[in-house]
Amino acid sequence: MVKKEYVTKEGLRKLRDELLKLETLDRHKISKKIAEARDKGDLSENAEYDAAKEAQGIIEMRISRLKEIISNVRVISSAKIDTTKVSILSTVKIRNINKGISQSYTLVPDRDTDLSVGKISVNTPIAQGLLGKKVGEISHISLPNGNKLSLEILKIYF
Known part of the structure; x- marks a missing residue:
């Protein structure tokens, strides 16, 4: 298949x-x-x-x-994506609660990943933890190295 x-x-x-x-x-x-x-x-x-x-x-x-x-x-067409929550093709502004650092990432398919411009695979642990979240929500993510992140969703845009 x-x-x-x-x-x-x-x-x-x-x-x-x-x-x-x-x-x-x-x-x-x-x-x-x-x-x-x-x-x-x-x-x-x-x-x-x-x-x-x-x-x-x-x-x-x-x-x-x-x-x-x-x-x-x-x-994937961004026209068919729910813009009220984090999904594939979303650009998400997040704040690392522990470090107080804000960053923006765009969640893309694996083939479009380019960290130098902030495009991360939707299959990464960070992206997986953000998917489905709305502005104001906090995502608690366990990383493969054992570290834990607490990320607040500040903004979602396309």
Whole structure:
């Protein structure tokens, strides 16, 4: 059974862009390398040829995997999301009660995670603890390292 995966429009675009690059540029480059290595003579002792064929196999596996992923994804639309509580695609401003520090995170599907811009996977312990909470509520979260966080929801926006 194939697993359905949720992505944003941006995440789907990235998948399609990677597939296009692999099918056009990378396939072409590796074909040229194979042809050049083949022209050098005896293939039985040609490490360059073996490396190029291995790289071709990796590219073809990735192309196949991307096609499978793209055919089974579901694009998440923020228009269908309840904006009164924390959910996927929500940007949440929280305050760590113990440290008094405020931060904002956007909860996204795994493929769209980018901590450098505050996008965390909805499958992380912090996101899981925030899901379903409303402004003013406090979430008590147990982290994998044994620490506990108490986070107050200050604001939810999209």
